Amino acid sequence: MVLGTMVLSRLSNTLEEALIRHVTKLVVLLATVLGTARLGAQNPAAQKAVLITGASTGIGRTMTELFAFKGYFVYAGARKDQDIADLNKIHNVQAIKLDVTSKADIAAAVTTVERGGRGLHGLVNNAGVAVAEPLIEMEEEDLTFVFDVNVYGPFRMTKAFSKLLIASKGRVVTTGSISGILSGPLLGAYSMSKHAVEAYTDALAAELGRVGVRVSVIEPGGYQSEMGRNVVRRMEERGKKIEGSMFEKELRGLLNSTTAESRDPKPDDVAQAALHAVFDPAPKARYMVVPNQRQAEGTLRKQILELVQLNEGHAFSYSRDSLVSMLDQALKRPK
Template sequence: MDRLKYLLIAFLALMVSHPALAQSPPEQRAVLVTGASSGIGLTITRYLADRGFHVYAGARKDEDLKRLEAMKNVSAVRLDVTKQSDVDAAVRFVAAQGRGLYGVINNAGVASVAELIKTSDEDVLWQHDINVMGPLRVNRAFFPLLKESQGRTAIIGSLSAFVMSPTGGAYGMSKAAVEVYTETLALELQMAGEKVVAGIIDPGAFKSRAREKVTMRMLTGNPELGQPLTDEQKKTLVTVQEAEAKMSDPTPVAEQVFHFLSSDTPRLRYMAANSEEVAHIIVREMLDRALQLNASQAAYTLNRDALVRTLDELLAKQAAGKK
């Protein structure tokens, strides 16, 4: 299969690995999950709540908050990650509950589809504000609670950060940005001697209402579901919903989140691919990217033997449990 075909398959798969499970978390460790009303966020909320965590589930709408509040081991929190006032109020609410806070899972995210040459500033900034600035605001505000518990914070990224796709550039840009943010945050915490751990979980294509919202934004300019549509617009939305119904359940993403929160040796990066083929595409693309960089500097190029030695060294380091 040629590279273009790999990329096309990956694009279809990425428009939004099952680890061996670690030990169960201590009783009632508290975790905040943003964007918990549907899709991946709701699955993460249920998965963690079923395994002994108390989940503060962030959502924006009254009906979603009521539904989340009714779940066992869940407290609903009104939280729009673009509003600093909401973020600050959420900190006060969580602190007042007296459980502390062990983890933050930054899941809230949005996407739009358009060619980069035609994408509006508004669309680019809208995605950046939620996908990038959202985790920055939330982590910054909740850091004192995480520091007190020596806890963990993660972002739900996307494999779209690694495989580029036509019309998905603005979304991929935002997800690439949180890769840099997470790694930099981890380095800064380590250099400062902090015990807080940062990580990122990158999913492939799983069942989520995100694609419906992307479609609604394309049709109406507004991503909110439930808006009145013309008959033709309804047909377009139904086509997307039918395709969505055939996609995999996002439990593998929740399993990776659980590992990050529960393992004695959490990783910086996790991949939650929706198929073996997609997982292999991602690894192949990363290796290809490294080889392109290596070949571009003739004076410093590593030959095949040096590359193999480097790979062996990295595999040994990974096997030893080092980050």
Template structure:
């Protein structure tokens, strides 16, 4: 994967180099990153800002906005992706600045955990409000500017958009939705010259699970009385800080690549090791085998292999 990421760097267009940017600030392209104050969003914001982009960095809290404003080539924007008034205000701020908008990175996200047969509907709605309705709302609002610039939209998906885990069903449902959203949006925006991608990370360091745990504790959720009590309690006792994982630098590089490649890739899986790659690819292949199994129009093995070869050739 690191090899692929390195190759992706060779596709950078010359204007993306920081030295060129200093020489020609008027050519600087603008990108909006949602959820820019932490984890993947923060690392991506820093990389884009030092790679020649002007970054509008979405955040919700005053202290985060102030921190982001300290980075060169970054302007923080108050943006909760569940609040239409803040989205509308962000559109006005970006429009008034006169740079247009070349790229949108729908990165803001949350993770809800818990068994599906017990999950409160409001928690599932919260999961979708941020991870699915968020990208839908923000992209819709900025679409006219992205079409004007023949720009790029990239959403942070996940390998959980291919693999669905026990206790992670709500999150996986939202990330599967992001995959579907990406394909339909790509087909709809292609005629206008806008490239659409989804970047699917595996496990990287961030605050996502600390935030999840805090929300569960705030709601007084202990799993007591649940059919899954033992699993939930051991989940709550496990470390949630993700400090054992790598910084999400490769994920940020993937966003830079889809913004700068001539032909952006539709799906970019970025995982820290072969094990996560294998889990994900096997899940995708199992789905193909299950779909094909025992139905009157089933394809034989040779045809499936030919189809795979064609898919790998981009046909």
């Protein structure tokens, strides 16, 4: 009986000690979590900040939600009051009124970010628009509309925030498209703008690389977005007629497909690519993100065809073996 009592006493003591150790660990963990949260509240600079344009829907909204969920602070740019209100409901997000064609909006955004005290680790130039029309039937105003957002927008934003980005040795990421590699009928203006984004990214990377800022382009394929519906809405607002167009049949098919329920996947993979570009220690220059093998093959075959065309019919062309050797060298390059 005495032995049993001693055993029970020792067991009780052991359980009590284990419980104390367990509770102590929980208290320390809770204190750490609360301390980190308090540090972020008291010292905004402890939480890395990113500004994302075109954050109200589609790819931009998905990026905003992912970055915020990962614990980063997101300045989410949007044009409409309702979109701003919706974005402000997301934890770690501060929505700002931002039209990338408005110098006043951009200047106000710079002031907001500076006053936030977090600096700026990353700028994601995501805002984009498109029009659908044959180039020879298109008004110059429509071409200007596309370039003003898709090309001049990233130019304006990056220039305006360059001091903050250089100070943080941060990242500039622009949403391009596989349409910056491929081109086809009806979306010529959009494709032209995305080709320009490719060149802009290369030049900017060479320039900002000198001051420690890394630059990347995301090249999505077909994912869910509001762009198609916006194309139709703009045509309706401008009273565009497709009757008599040299591409009337194709244009009707395109417009019908954009108003139908999208079967394209959600752009989660695109957002993950942007997250890697902004925060990974070794970001890639290009992120082609496509939902299927067909789009990947079509994009790569286009690049290969252009290589062949560039190599044909001049005094300095290379043999097949030399081209294969160049490919091998490129595949072995430091990542």
